[in-house]
Amino acid sequence: MEALQDMSVFNVEETLKHNKSLGQIEKIANLIVYSPVEIDKIVQKWCAIHLKQRNITAEPGHDVSLPCRAGHDGGIDAVEWTRPDLGSEYVYLNRDSHPDPVFQHPFFQNRVDLQDRQMKDGDVSLILKKVTTNDTGTYECRVFQRGTNRRHRAILKSYPIISIIHLEVSPPGQTNITAEPGHDVSLPCRAGHDGDIDAVEWTRPDLDSPKYVLLFRNEQLDPENQHPSFQNRVVLQDGQMKDGDVSLILKKVTTNDTGTYVCRVVQKGRTRRKRANLSSDPISIIYLEVVKPENPAETSELWKLLPLVEVFLVSIVFILCICLYRWRSKPDPDTL
Missing domain, CATH: 2.60.40.10 (Immunoglobulins)
Structure with a gap:
């Protein structure tokens, strides 16, 4: 009986290496009348061989x-x-x-x-x-x-x-946007299509409190906690938020608007347990850089000076040529 048991173990162990059917493994183990604990150990060995994460x-x-x-x-x-x-x-x-x-x-x-x-x-x-x-x-x-x-x-x-x-x-990667002062800029953000939107939050972490660029909740904008520099300057691109579009329009940007903007959304049905405020994962991270263009007036003034520079250089060359000619034309004292 012990020899039969040893042979049965050997057969099961060999079968584990070649048989990819978990059902067959359990059937073999049951036929050999293993205890449930032994069957569990055999099956776990099969999992270790054939299952990959x-x-x-x-x-x-x-x-x-x-x-x-x-x-x-x-x-x-x-x-x-x-x-x-x-x-x-x-x-x-x-x-x-x-x-x-x-x-x-x-x-x-x-x-x-x-x-x-x-x-x-x-x-x-x-x-x-x-x-x-x-x-x-x-x-x-x-x-x-x-x-x-x-x-x-x-x-x-x-x-x-x-x-x-x-x-x-993992949160999405950062998107970089460059703009010039005085322009309106769209910061893209889109939620999923699987529920109505309860709340939208745009923040800029580097700002002093309040850090909100825009906060939408209870079906309306909430200006109470909005940073003063963005009041009357931001609006959702689509007020109806169709197809989950919660992109932000930032009007008449200045160099002070340079920074990282983070978009978060809560949709109906999503758990908000133990959340005093909207602290869900970001679905869009935008780095906005507002850069002053080169001053056309200053560039124009430089071009106006170019002819004068050319005249000055030509004059220098002309004077050098005259000096060289006179130096060469001066009689040699030894020939006198």
Whole structure:
């Protein structure tokens, strides 16, 4: 019996290296009558061999799909998405074809859903809506399928990971704009199309308080906290904010307007828990440089002086030529 067990272990270990079907691995382990703990260890070894972490990058405010696909070995009874750094609470849990929000982390409530609620062809990919930098982390997907051994398993977390996704949410890169004094300048910023806009904030971090260039909330502009240098000089490019356009028009710019401008947006449905003010991730960062052009009048005066300079130089050359001629024409004393 011990020899048979050793041979069975050898067969499973060899199978782990060549078989990419997790369902087949569990079936073999069950046939050999391993304990649930031993099966878990074998399956985790399979995951270590065949699963590779997938990296996804995104910008704040976008929706992101985290891919995960189960096998075709049976119908799906439960799906679990977790993020280990968040503790025991789930990112998303679906049991018996229904989302289970009881143990869901508050940060993900009303922000996640399956890409295909019917889970056709084993697709249990997750849609994470309106991501922020706080969504950066490693996400793990687990699935329980009908026919999989559930003996002595009280929770789904004992099931192996079938997809590992590292999501990196980073603010967009900086855009540079150059303008001349006296002109109107458009600073571009566009929110997503997945919700009405609750608030828009344009700030310039280098300003003394208040740092707001423009603040829109409660369906109107809020001038109370606006920096005095921007009062009556800024307006949204589209007052209706159609298609998420929250670009800013800065009128009659001066060199004092040079600086970095940051655009933030909050859309309806986005969590604002524990936020006393609008402190979401920036969706647009603009560096504006207002540079004085060369003075045409000064340039014109310089061109007027050019003929005089030419006459002066010609005169110098003429005088030098006369002096040289006279020096050469002077008789040599030795010949006298």
